[in-house]
Amino acid sequence: MTSRRTPDTLPARPRFNWRDFFRRAGWLESIGIFGVPVVTVVAVLAPWITPFDPQLRVAGAYLPPSAEHWFGTDEIGRDLLSRVILGVRYTWLPGLAVIGFSLTVGSLVGLISGLMGDKVDLVIERIVDLFLVLPGTLIALAVVASLGPGLVNTMIALAIFWWPWYARISRDEIRRLKARPHVEAARIAGVRGPRLLLRYLLPGVVPALLIGASLDVANIIMTMSLMSFLGLGLPAPAPELGAMTSRTLDSLTVHWWLPILPAAIIFFLCLLANLAGDGIRAALRGA
Amino acid sequence: MLAYLIKSFVGAVVVLLVMSFIVFCLQSIIPADPARAIAGPSAPPEKVEAMREQLGLDDPAVVQYGRFLLRLAHADLGTSVRTRRPVADDIQQYLPATLELGLASIALGVALAGVMAALQFLIPGLGGIRLAMVGVGSTPIFLSALLLTYFFWFRLDWLPGAGRLAYRDFAGPTGFNVVDGILVGRPEVSVDALLHMILPALALALPIGIAVGRSLNGALHDVMSQAYVRTARGKGLSETKVLLSHGLRNAATAPLSMLGLQVRLLFGNLLVVERVFGWPGLGLYTVQAFASADLPAVLGVAIVFGILYILVNTLIEIGQSMADPRINL
C-alpha cells in the first residue's frame, strides 16, 4: 500500500556505479564476477595458450607435477596442464552453449507465455510443467545413450531439459512486471509492441535470468561430468574435465594428480560460477 | 485438498503419457537394434529376423505405440535385454534399496541444510564456511563419493565402504533393511544397514544440504527482516524462539522448492553413487542397462523415477501449503 522508498527530504541514491555494485556483491563474489569472463577468454584461446601440444607425447608417462610440467604428465606422457587448459575449453564452452541455448529458447517461450497470457499461457505452462517434472538427468542420459555420446548430442540432451527453467523464470518475471504500474504507465503513454517488450519488459527480466544462468553454469558442468563418469559424456580423447577425472579415477591412490587436478579445476570453475551468481544476485537485489 | 489430489493424479497421468511417448520415440531412433540385442551378437540373421517379428518391430509405429501403451497400462514395462526378465520384476527387486538410500540422503540433506543455515545465520560473516559450502557443492559427485570411501573406509576404517549389508542370509518383508531388522527382531541388522548407508547417503546429501541450506539461509535473511518478525521481537521473545516459530515456517517455501529441484538431480547422482558404492539399487541397475543397451530397462526406470518425482513434488507442494496456509492447493 504505502511505499516510502525515497524520502522527499533526503538526497536519493546516487547513480549506479561499479564500485557500489561490487561492494554489494561482496569481495569474494566479485572475484567470481571477474573470473567468469577471464575463464571464458582462457577457454576460447585455449588451443593457442597451452604450454605444450595437448595431443602429443612430450615426456615420459606419469611424471608427477614438476617445474617443467606443473600438473605432471598423463598416462601417455602428454602435458597435463595443457590438457587441462584445453579441458577448460571443452567443459566451459559447451556449458555456456547449453545455457545460452536454453536461455534463448526458454526465455522466448516464457516471454510468449507471459505476454500472451490466457489460453496460450495455460498451454505453454502445462508443457513447461511437464518438462520440469520429467527426471531430466535420466532421460538426458537415455537420449545420449540412444544417439551416442558426443559433444552435440550431450548438449542437445542437456538443453532439452534445461530450457524450461528459463521459460518459467522469464514467464513469472514478465507477469510480475506486466502487473507493475510502470509498465501499465508505459502502455498508457502509448508504448506498444516490440518497443514495450524491448525497453520496458526485457530489461526487467534479464537480471533474474542472469542470476539463474550463472548459478546454472555449475550445474551444467556437474551434470556433464556425471555423464562422463557413466561413459555417456564427451568421447574418450576429448579432454573434457569430468571425463579426464572419471577416466583416471582408478589411479587415485597411485597417480593422484591425474584425477585430482582436473577435478580441482572443475571445482574451481563451479566455484567461480557460483560465486558470480551469488554476487550478481546480491548486487542486483540491493539495487 | 481432494481436488488437489485429483488434479495431481490427472497431471501425473499426462506426464506419464508424454514420457511414454518420449520413451517410445527414443526406442525408435536408437541405432542399436533391439532384436539384435536380444538375439545376441553372434546370432545368424534369420534368427534376428525372427526375433524382430516376435517383437513386432515390423508393425507400423502407431500400432507399436498403441501396444506399448497397452502394456504400460498393465504395468508391463517390457522385458529386459540384459536380465531376460520383465523390467517390472527387476525394478521391484532393486527399488527398495534405492528408496532406502534416497530417503536417507534426503533426510540427511535436510538435516545438513538446517545445520548449515543455522550456523550461517547465527554466526554472520563466516565467509570461510560459505566458501567451503560452495566448494563442496562444486565437487563432482563421483569424486566426493570416492574420496569419502577412501578416507572413511580405506584410510580410517570408520565405516563400511561398499555394499548394503554385511549379513548374508537376511531378507526382510519390506526390503528396507533398516526397517526389516527391527521388524524381524534383529536390531544388529538395522545397525549394520545404517552404517552401510552413511557414506553413500552422505555423498548424496552433501549437494542437497548445501543447495537447500543456501536457499534456506537466503529465505531466512529475507523473513527475519520482515515487519512481523519485528513484532515478534517486540513481544520480547528470545531470538531462538523468533527464529523457530516465526522465521522457519515463513522461510520454508523457497527451500522446499529447492529440495524438489535437488531431488530431481538426486536421480542422476544415484546412478553414480550406487555405482561407486556397489549399492544394489535401481541406479546400479540403470548404469548396467546403459552399458548393455538395455533400453527397456532404462525406460522402465525413467518411468518409475518420473512417478517418484511426481510424488515428491506433490509432497513438497503439500508441505508448502502446510507451511504457508495462504497457499491454496
Place this chain on the structure above:
Amino acid sequence: MSEPVTESVLAVKDLSVFLSREGRPSRVLDDISFDMFPGEIVALVGESGSGKTSIGLTLQGLLPREYLPQVAGSIRLAGIELVGAGRRTWQSARRQLVRAISQDPMGALNPTMTIRRQMRETSGGAGGSIEDWLSRTGLPDPDRIADALPHRLSGGQRQRVLIAMAMMARPKLLIADEPTTALDVTMQAQILDLLRDLAREQQTAILFVTHDLGVAASLADRVLVLYAGRIVEMGRTRDVARNAAHPYSAGLLAARFDLDTDRRRPLPTLPPERTPSINVENACAYATRCPIAQPDCTAIRPPLEPASVHDGAVACLHHDQTSFLLAQRAGTKPWPAQAIQETAALRLSNVGKTYRTGPRSFWGRRQPQPVLRSVSLSIKLGECVALVGESGAGKSTLLRIAAGLVVPESGTVTRFDKLPPQVVFQDPVAALTPWLTIGEQIGERLRAVSLDSGYGRRLVGEAIKLVGLDPVLMDALPAEMSVGQCQRAVLARAVIVPPRLLLCDEPISAMDVSLAATTLNLLSDLRRRLDMAMLFVTHDLAAARIIADRVAVLKDGELVEVADPDAIIAAPQSAYTRSLIAAMPSLQAGGGR
C-alpha cells in the same frame, strides 16, 4: 487533563543514533531528550525521513542489525537504563514495558500463524483472555478472529488485533507508529478513539508517531516536532497547534488542509530544500529551507529553549519571527476561474464489473464478486470530479475503466476525443521504469507526434519545467530522485501532450502533508493551465473538496451522492457521507476531545 505530577515512565536524554547504510554512516537521531508520563499521549510529528520511526525502534531496541546501529545517550524506561543494556534486559523490557503497533498491520502479523497463537506469545495476559482483549478492541466475534489467519482479516481488524496484542501485555509505553495511515477514514477515527481510551484506562503512555499535526491534535496531550533527527519544538498540543514557535512547525501547520481550508487559492506549502548540504553539526538543520533564516542560522546550532509563545520549548534562534510567517497565510493569489464546458470529456453510463474474488469452487475457480454495479458518471470538459470512497468501494476499477485499461461487463464508456486519457498512479516511484531516464520516459508520448529527437528533447525539457522540475533531471534515473520529484516526472509524462482528461488514482494517499499539498497545488495548476478535465480518485474527503468541482461518493460499487464539494460537506445527503465527514480529524478538536 491534569498536569503530570507522577514520576516519568520514560526519560530519554541526549539520545543519538547512527545507522550505516551501504557503508555510509549517518546520524538519524541527534541529541534527543524528552520525558513521558503514565497515561500521557505524546505525538511525534515530522516528515518522512525526520527520524520519527527510528525513535520508536530505538526505544524497543529493534533498530535493524544490518545497519550497524550505534546508540548514545540514555533511555530510562520505568527506571531501567536501556542504552547499552544486555539482550536479556531488552527482552524483558519488550516483554513487559514497551510495545509497538505499526503503520502496516498486514506486514506486522505473521501470515502463517493464527491470531490466537500470535496473541498467546504475548506474555502477561493478566486481566483477561485472548478473546476478552480482542473484544475490548471492538472486534466482533473474537472467537472466529482468534482462529483466523491474518490475511482473512480487513486492515482495521488487523490493526485492532495488533492493539489487543500490545495492550494485553499491559506495557508502560506503547509506541504507535502511524497506526492509521493505511486505514480508511472512518476506521482511522475509531482506532484513534480506541487508543485514547486504552491509554486512560491502562495508564499506558503512548508515543504517537505521525506526519499529520491534525491527527496529533485530535489525540495527543503533548507534541514533539522532529526535523532531521532533532526535536525542534515541543509543547502542549493545543499550544503548538495554535501558536507554533518553530518555522518548520508553522509550515507543517499551514500546509495541512481539512474540511475548512480555503479551497479557492493554492495551499501553502513548505519550501523545498535549497542547498542540499551544509555542515549541520553547527547549524540549524532547517536553515536551508527556512523562510526566515538569518546568516547565524547556518553558524550556530540552536539549543532547545523555552518558547515565548507557549509553555513548551523550541530550537530556533529567531522564533519570535515565526508569528509573521503565520500571518502570510492568506496572502496567496486565488486560482483563476475555470471554464467548464457542457460537453462531456468522459461519460460512463450504467457501468458494471465483476471480479473473480469470491470463494473458490472445487476446481479452484473463484466465484464472481461484483465490484461496480451500474455506475453512471460524466465529467465535463475542464471539470474536475473527485471520486471518494473507502477501500474496496470500486474506485480504482472505475478509474481503470475510464482509462480503458479494464473493459466493463455492462454499460458504455464514451470519451470526448481519440487521444487516450493519461493516468497518474498512486505510487509515483513504481510508475516509473527503473532503468530508463526520466527524459526517455516522458518522451515516449511524443513518439506518436514527432520522432525528431532534438525537437522532442526540447519539448521534454519544457514539460519538465512545466511541472516545476529542474531540466537537469532529464537524464536522471527514477532511483536518483525523491518521491516528490518522481511525482512531478509522472505528471510531466502525462501532460507533455496535454490530454483532455487526466485520471488520478489516489496520487497523494502515500504522501505526508507537505508533499500532498504541493501535489494538489500542482494538479490544480496544471489542469487549469492545460484545460484538462480530471477524475481524482481519493479516500480523503478534504483533498477531494480542495481540488474538485464536484465530488462523487462511491460505496460498495454504487454512487451514493454526487454534488458540489461544499454542498456535500454542508449538507450530506447520505448517511455514509455523514460518517465520512464525522471521521475527519480536525485541528480544532484538541487533545482529549
Place this chain on the structure above:
Amino acid sequence: MQTSYSRPAKQSSRRSFRLRMLGLAIGLLLWVAPAFAQDVLRIPYVADIGTFDPDNGFETGAMSAIDNVYEGLVEYEPGSIRIVGRLARSWDISDDGLTYTFHLVEGIKFHDGTPFNAAAVIKSFERRRDRGLSLSYSLANVKDMRAPDDSTVVLTLGHPQPSLLDALSSPWGPKIISPEALAEHDNGDFAKTWLNEHAVGTGPFKLAEFKRGQRYVLERNDDYWGDKPFFRQIQISVVPDISQQILQLQAGAIDAVPINYPFAQLTSLPGGLEITAAPSMIPYYLFVKPNSPLNDAEVRKAVLTAINPALWVKDAFGEFASLSRSVYPNVMLDPVSPIRFPTDFEAAKAAIAKHGAVNLVIGLHSAAPSYGRIADLMIAQLASIGVKATAYVLPSGAAYTLKDDPNPPDLLLTIAGPDAAHPESQAKVFFTKGGPLNFFGRVVPEADAIVDQAGRLTDIKERDALYERAGQMYFDAGIVIPLVDVNDVVVHAKGLKDLGLRPVYPPGNIDFSTVRWGH
C-alpha cells in the same frame, strides 16, 4: 544360529572404528565376526548377473560362475585351446564328419540328486536348440540327437562342421541342466524364469545364493565326481567401480580383481598383491568402412606407419599384450608370415603432405578405458604425421548397425574376440559375407571361398594355412587392421594359484574348481 556374518569388507586385523564407537554393536559384532576364512574366495564382478541361464544369456562377466555350476560335454584345457572331455569321456567322429558319438562319464549326479545320463543331455540340447533361446545358434547344425543307451549320445549334423567341438567347448556352449529341474519348473516357458536365478547342474559348485545385484554365493559340491575344489565357498559381490575394487583388494576385502585393473599400475603393485597373466583372445582390431580415406594406397600406408602398434603397445598395456600377428588371435592361429606394418615415418609424413589434409574419425565400440587409451595413442601418433584424427564412443549396440549407418566412423576400434577357438568362428563372424559381426559388411568373395574350403578340413595345419591366406586377403583389402592381443590379467592376493584362465573365455574368468591358496 549359524554364524552367518562374514564381513565382506575387511580382515579382522584392521580394528574397526565402529567397534569402538557403537556400544550396541560391539557385543554383537564381536560375537558373530569369524576369523578370515581360508576356504572362502571373494571375487568382485563389475556387473550383476543378468541371467544364470546357460542357454539364454550372453553373459561375459559371470561365465566363471555359470561354467563352474554347469558342465558341458567337452571343454578347453586351461591355458590352451586344446579340447578335452568333461562330461564326455571320449567321442568318435564319423568319416563323413556328420555323426558325432559321445561316450559319457558314468555315475554322475546333478546337484538335486537326479542321475546324469544321455537323456538329460538330449533334453538340455533340445532346450537350447528348439526353444527360441538366444544361444541356440551353437546347435543350429545339429539335425538329430539320439541316445542309444544311457551313456552314449549321437549327434547327426546337417553338413560337415569340424568346428562343432569348438562350439561345444565354448564358454557359451551347451551345458547340461537337470531334466528333473527343467520339468519341475517348466511353467510353459521351458523354465526360463526359474533358471534366471537358480541352477541345477553337475559342476563342482552349487549355486547357493542368488541375490540380484548384491551377492552370489557358490558352495562346493561335496559329491562332485571329479577333483574336489580347494575352496568351500565362492562369494561374488557386485562392485562396478574399478577404483572401489582396487581399494577393496588393497584392504583385503576381496581376493582378486579379475579384470580391468589399470595396466599402468601393474608395474607398481603394492606388496601383498601379485599378477596372474595368461594368453587370451582379446584382440583389438580396427575395422575400416568402405570408401574411407584409407582407400588411397599411399594414405593407407602412411596411416599404417603411424598406428603401428609396436610403437605404443607398451604404453597401453605394458608387458601384458603382444602384437597381433594375423587377423586371428595369436592363440588361435600361428601364422607362417605375420602381418607387417611399414616403418618409414618420413615417407608417411611426405605422403600425407603430398595428399593433402586427411581427417579420420575413429568409433570406439565401448567406453571401457583401454579403448580410449588406444585411441589416444593412435591419435597422438597420427598427429605426428599430419593426420588429424578424432574418436568417439559409439552408443551401445550401435556397432552392430554400422552397415546401415549413413554416417559411420572411418574406423571402428573393437575387440574382435570369437566365442570359440576355431578360426572359423573368427572368419565367419567377422569377415565373411553375412558374418553377424562383419561391421561394415565389406566383402572379399575370393577370401570367403577359401574360408569355406578351410571349414571343411580336419587337418589343422592345412586348415590354418588356408585361414591365414584368407586373413591376409582381408587385411590387404583394407577391411581390417589387427593391432594387439591383450593378455588376461588377474590381480590377486599373494599366494593364489592355479587360476585356470582359458584363452577362449572372457577375461578374468577364474576357474573356481582349480584355484587355491599355495604356500
